[in-house]
Amino acid sequence: AQSVTQPDIHITVSEGASLELRCNYSYGATPYLFWYVQSPGQGLQLLLKYFSGDTLVQGIKGFEAEFKRSQSSFNLRKPSVHWSDAAEYFCAVGAIKAAGNKLTFGGGTRVLVKP
Amino acid sequence: DTGVSQNPRHKITKRGQNVTFRCDPISEHNRLYWYRQTLGQGPEFLTYFQNEAQLEKSRLLSDRFSAERPKGSFSTLEIQRTEQGDSAMYLCASSFDRGEMGDTQYFGPGTRLTVL
Numbered sequence: 001a002q003s004v005t006q007p008d009i010h011i012t013v014s015e016g017a018s019l020e021l022r023c024n025y026s027y028g029a030t031p032y033l034f035w036y037v038q039s040p041g042q043g044l045q046l047l048l049k050y051f052s053g054d055t056l057v058q059g060i061k062g063f064e065a066e067f068k069r070s071q072s073s074f075n076l077r078k079p080s081v082h083w084s085d086a087a088e089y090f091c092a093v094g095a096i097k098a099a100g101n102k103l104t105f106g107g108g109t110r111v112l113v114k115p
Numbered sequence: 116d117t118g119v120s121q122n123p124r125h126k127i128t129k130r131g132q133n134v135t136f137r138c139d140p141i142s143e144h145n146r147l148y149w150y151r152q153t154l155g156q157g158p159e160f161l162t163y164f165q166n167e168a169q170l171e172k173s174r175l176l177s178d179r180f181s182a183e184r185p186k187g188s189f190s191t192l193e194i195q196r197t198e199q200g201d202s203a204m205y206l207c208a209s210s211f212d213r214g215e216m217g218d219t220q221y222f223g224p225g226t227r228l229t230v231l
Contacts, residue, residue: 004157007203031126032217034220035221036222041227042224042225043119043121043206043223043224043225044145044158044206044208044222044223044224045222046219046220049219051217070157071137075182090157090158092157094217101146101210101218101220102160102163102171103148103150103158103160103215104160105157105158105159107155107156107157107159108155108156108157
């Protein structure tokens, strides 16, 4: 069975500082990996995805993530955080096509941005 | 097309009542998913449709839950005899199956259910 772990429940970062959110997954084959962001009371917005190819993927809002197969990780980074980046971030792994492509999410990391 | 829409956005009901939620996917998306998200947790998969066929249901989907997608477009999720434990955000997502490549799911704003 697939699973996702986001070790950090909360992260506080100063505006302008760099941000890294950790994500570790467990999956028996090549995974499809996603990062979504959720503002309070809202749905999820896709930040970026990894299906294959280049292991460093670029997303929206200046975010990037790196797939490391040897570490089963897909960490999300942003060089300089803006106050509007305060939100909850979810990492997810997608099943292969035959299994229905349902997503398994981690528990999320809430990011607080200090002025 | 402005994305996935869900109605209502909020629903408050009394225990034992039935509720129905609607999801309108992005046009031409042939897959539609339902997830449930409780406070402080990540979303959990409930069920998904390929066109009008319901192809998978989670064990989380008890007999009180039923989902339909009658014409392969919009979908409804009904909860019968609601319980306080059903209080959650119900999220809908849609995607276009591109064959070998994994699909990308786009989420709606969710329906927040509160059972009193």
